[in-house]
Amino acid sequence: MKINKDKLVLQLLKNITEYSNLDDALLNSLSQLKINEDKYYEIKQELFPKGLSSLMNELNLIINAKLSKEKKPTRFKNFKVNEKIKYFVIRRLLIFQNLVNKKKFFKRILKPNSILGSNKILFKIADEIWFLSGDKSTDYNYYTKRIILMKVYAITFSFFVFDNTKNLEKTKKFLDKEISVVLKFGNFKNKIKNTIKF
Known part of the structure; x- marks a missing residue:
C-alpha cells in the first residue's frame, strides 16, 4: 500500500x-x-x-510547495526587496494558519526539547524566503541576512499566533514595524561605515 x-x-x-x-x-x-x-x-x-522536529520540517516542506505554486501579485517584479520579504512572510503565515491550529501548535513547539529543531527550521524558512525574493548572495551577507530574518520571522510568528483579525491585518502592521527597524539599523550601519575611514 x-x-x-x-x-x-x-x-x-x-x-x-x-x-x-x-x-x-x-x-x-x-x-x-x-x-x-x-x-x-x-x-x-x-x-x-527526530520526532516533533521532523514533523516541523515536513510541515515546512508542504508550505514551501504550496507557496511555490501560488500565483504572485501582478506587480511582484516591481516590488522592493523588503516588500517581497513581507509578502512571503505573510503568505507563509496564512498557509500555516489554514493547516494547523496555530495556538495549540505554538504551545507544543515551545517545549525545551523542540527549541533547537525550531531554530533549524527557522533558518530554512529564512533561506527559502530570501531565495524566493531573488537573493543570490554568497558572501558573509548570506548568513547575516538569514539570521536577521530568522529573528524577524520568529517574533512575528509569536505575534501572529494570537492575531484573530481578518487577513492578519494586525500581524501585517507588526511586521511592517519590525522590517522598518531592520532597515533603519542597516542605514545607520552604512552611515557609520561611510563616516569612519580606516
Missing part, C-alpha cells in the same frame, strides 16, 4: 495537539487514514526520526 506522505503529515498535524506525545498521535493518524499499524515503526523511522 502506497502512503500519501502529505496526507499523513496533515492528519498528524491535526492530532499532535490533542495527544501528549508523537507516538500516540501518529498511531491515531494511521488508524484514521486506515493505514495498517504494522507500518508504524517503518513510517516513524522514515518520516519522523
Whole structure:
C-alpha cells in the first residue's frame, strides 16, 4: 500500500495537539487514514526520526510547495526587496494558519526539547524566503541576512499566533514595524561605515 506522505503529515498535524506525545498521535493518524499499524515503526523511522522536529520540517516542506505554486501579485517584479520579504512572510503565515491550529501548535513547539529543531527550521524558512525574493548572495551577507530574518520571522510568528483579525491585518502592521527597524539599523550601519575611514 502506497502512503500519501502529505496526507499523513496533515492528519498528524491535526492530532499532535490533542495527544501528549508523537507516538500516540501518529498511531491515531494511521488508524484514521486506515493505514495498517504494522507500518508504524517503518513510517516513524522514515518520516519522523527526530520526532516533533521532523514533523516541523515536513510541515515546512508542504508550505514551501504550496507557496511555490501560488500565483504572485501582478506587480511582484516591481516590488522592493523588503516588500517581497513581507509578502512571503505573510503568505507563509496564512498557509500555516489554514493547516494547523496555530495556538495549540505554538504551545507544543515551545517545549525545551523542540527549541533547537525550531531554530533549524527557522533558518530554512529564512533561506527559502530570501531565495524566493531573488537573493543570490554568497558572501558573509548570506548568513547575516538569514539570521536577521530568522529573528524577524520568529517574533512575528509569536505575534501572529494570537492575531484573530481578518487577513492578519494586525500581524501585517507588526511586521511592517519590525522590517522598518531592520532597515533603519542597516542605514545607520552604512552611515557609520561611510563616516569612519580606516
